[in-house]
Amino acid sequence: ATMREDRIQKTKTVCTYCGVGCSFEVWTKGREILKVQPQENAPVNGISTCIKGKFGWDFVNSEERLTKPLIRKGDTFYEATWDEALSLMAEKFQAIKEKEGADALGFISSSKCSNEENYLFQKLARSIFETNNIDNCSRYCQTPASAGLMRTVGIGGDSGTIEDIASADLVVVVGANPSESHPVLATRVKRAQKLRDQKLLVADLRKNELADRADLHIHPKPGSDLVWLSAVTKYILDKGWEDKTFLMERVNNVEKFKESLEKFTLDYAEEMSGLSKDTLIKVAEMIHESKGTCILWAMGVTQHLGGTDTSTAICNLLLVTGNFGKPGAGGFPLRGHNNVQGASDFGTMPNWLPGYEPVENDEVRSRYEQAWGTKIPKHPGLNNHQIVEAITDERVKGMYLFGEEMGLVDSNINYVHEAFEKLEFFVVQDIFFSKTAQYADVVLPAAPSLEKEGTFTNTERRIQRFHQVFEPLGDCKPDWEIFRDFANKLGANWNYTHPSDIMEEVSKLAPIFAGVSYEHLEGWDSQIWPVKPSGESTPLLYTDKFKFLDGKARLFPVDWTPPQEFGEEFDLHLNNGRLLEQFHEGNMTDRSEGIHRIVPGPWLEVSKELAEERNIETGALVRLTSPYGKVKIRVLVTERVTGKELYLPMNTVDNEKAVNKLTSSYYDKDTHTPNYKEAQVKMELLEQF
Ligand code: SF4
Structure with a gap:
């Protein structure tokens, strides 16, 4: 050494x-x-x-890390040089573009990679290939939450910081499991509960750890959150408990909204959500009695046919009670991946340029066109769901995907795999040979965060720097370098030598990042967007204005879309989510010895009642069948779930246990986020333990 x-x-x-x-x-x-x-x-x-x-x-x-570019030859791959791989990509993508048009290409970005990498990738798609067909995995999780916020208050992000959550009087958690998915945030809530007597209300099908500690845990019927949220809002208005000054001075559309609530009576809500009238009143009282309420929500809300509408109903409730724009209050969609916020912020979406400026807006587009010296198409592109559909019917022929295990995490994966097989040319860039990479023509070895520089943006809109610890392994390269080299191979002249050069470009183009710079991000310093040119952060949004032209928020009427019907044969509801110890499909955590040893794989949670009825014990092997596929899995009998509701963690690299073999291709009508949480299955016992 x-x-x-x-x-x-x-x-x-x-x-x-x-x-x-x-x-x-x-x-x-x-x-x-x-x-x-x-x-x-x-x-x-x-x-x-x-x-x-x-x-x-x-x-x-890990020894399984990719270390060299790979090129497909028949059923196998051979190791290639960077030059060979990038030349082949340039040739193939250009040929598709020339023959089929720019929109025959699709780009899937990574919420695990840095802000700078996401920015460069959308620049590559838009400026070099001239398509807006670009999206990231927030389409699978949080886009409905952002859309609900944009409809009502104008900005698709948490309205405050984790400090606000910790200092709220009341925290309401809907369809989220922070103890396992956002553990350090959950710790802050638990501490506030203990030290400040913060109140906690959890709405979830499953008695998760926070639900166990809550002052009130409510268990609505699957897919009925919009109903109880709207009924509680109506009850608050009927009682005259709304924040009248706030509504008068800061909110539009109040009367229309009130009318839209007409049907959400306590009787209706009791029938549809299964929550008793007393429970609904108790919820309304808790919110009424609190000086500041934060509502936290995640995929239990968003991954439904009406995910955007339910997110909107949450924002409506917060507006009616004056819970935006003050400390210790607000709306908090909890972002899953480390950089799911940043990937969207930096423009890897089919309709937004960086900083949520619409690609259809001529002034915005021309600002980028001048800076980039290229043309950007005006029409929004396809989102990742539409890209898969377009591959299926052969409108999209070439795809470039990085740092995203689409072949496991998309819903109805059998359908997705068939689409991948149809691609004429497919590039996958990752740190491991993922399930998705099995379908690729070229596989590029990327560098994980410890092997590069850059910034991530957390759920609070906080931008933080990470630093290089190791040299990239073997021939691996940071993703931003790969995009730069590929663009230059295609005749561009991108001369970024460090991610800070990229951030400097973004700060000149996207107003919400005007004052973001690496100098402000030294050491433990961070910045929270929108960042003024002076470098000043905005931890708490909407203190004087909402993000609309007249500065006022909008109450936005929504109606309930009942969950997808599956037919009587599929008699059990299948919920899914995360495990504390594993992350996502497990590509990284499952390769970390310390974690794999503790939690080797997922199991199916079955209620005591159901286990008794079917004579199934912990350890039994069962087969779950939905109209879309089958999964074999071992059972854990638990009191966390009740009745005919099952729970299967999503975290596995094992195709045979992947919950997404069972989920459908239906989606939220407003954003196309799959309705992962509406699966219905039947269960057969294969073998007792
Ligand atoms: Fe913090 Fe990472 Fe754990 Fe999330 S996964 S709570 S960011 S340590």
Whole structure:
């Protein structure tokens, strides 16, 4: 070992897992990770981390890492040079564009990668290939939440920070499981409950850990959240408990909205949601009695046919009670991936340029066209759901995807795999040979966060820098370098030498990032967008204006879309979600020894009642069947779920256990987010334990 390798290095990084955005030092020696050391001055987490942030890093040194570009030859791949791979890509993509048009190409971005990488990828799609067919995985999770916020208050992000959640009087959690999905945030809520007597209300099908600790846990029928939220809002208005001054001074469309609530009486809500009238009144009272309420929500709300409408109903309730624009209150969609917020913020969406400016707006487009020296098409592109459809009917022929396990995490994956097989040319860029990569023509080896520089944006809109700890393994390259080199191969002249060059370009183009710069992000410093040119952050939104021309918020009438019908044969409701110890499909966590040993795989949660009725015990092997596919899985009998409701964690790299073999291709009508949470299945016992 050289002298340098003998020394212990301490490098600040930002967690690569969930959207809470914990930061800490990584202590390393050579390529060995000695430990993760949180620091008091980390803005989000201080000295806390969860098991993933603490132990989830071994994947970086996994022997399964891709280290060379691969090119398909028949059923196998051969190792190639970068030059060979990029030349082939340039030739194939250009040929498709010339023959079929620019919109025969699709681009799928990564919410695990940096802001700078996401910006460059959409620049590649829009300026070099001249298509807006670009999207990221927020389409699978949080786009309905952003859409609901945009309809009502104007900005698709958390309206405050985790500090606001911690200082609220009442925290309401709807369809989310922060203890497992956002552990350090959940710790803040638990602490506030203990130290400040913060009240907690949890609405969830499953008695998750926060539900266990809540002052009130309500269990509405699957897919009925909009009904009880609207009924509670109506009850508050009927009682005269609304914030009258706030509504008068700051909110439009109040009368129309009131009329739209007419049908959401307590009787109607009791019948549709299964919650008793007393429970509904209790919920209304808790909100009425609280000085500041934060509502937190996630995929239990968004992944439905009416996910955007339910997110809107949450915002309506917060507006009626004056819970926007003041500390300790607001709407908080909890972002899943570490950079799901940033990927959308930096423009990897079919209808938005960076900073949520519409691609259809001539002034906005021409600002980018002048800076980039190219033309951008005016019409919005296809989202990732539409891209898969377009591949199926052969309108899209070429696809470039990076850092996204679409072949496991999209709904109805059998259908998605068939689409992949139809692609004429498919490039997958990742750190592992993913399930999706099996369908690729070229596979490019990328570098994970510990091997590059950049920034991530957490659920609070907080931009934080992470630093390079190791050299990229083998021939791996940071994703931004790959995009730069590919663009230059196609005749561009991109001369970025560091991600800070990219951020500098963004700050000149996107007003919400006007004052973002690497100088402001040194050490543990962070910035929360919108960032003024002076560099000043905006942790709390809407203190004086909402993001509409007249500065006022809009109450937005919505109606209930009942969940998808499956027919009587499929008699059990299948819910899905995360495990604390694993992340997502598990491509990284499952390759981290410390984690794999504790939680080797997913199991199916079955209620005591159902287990008794069907004579099934913990450990039994069952087959689940939906109209879309089959899964074989072992059972865990538990009190967390009740009646005919099952729960299957999504975290697995094992195709045979993947919940998305069972989910459908139906989606939220406004954003095309799949209705993952509306699956119905039948269950057969295959073998007792
Ligand atoms: Fe990482 Fe989220 Fe855990 Fe923090 S809470 S350490 S960001 S996974």
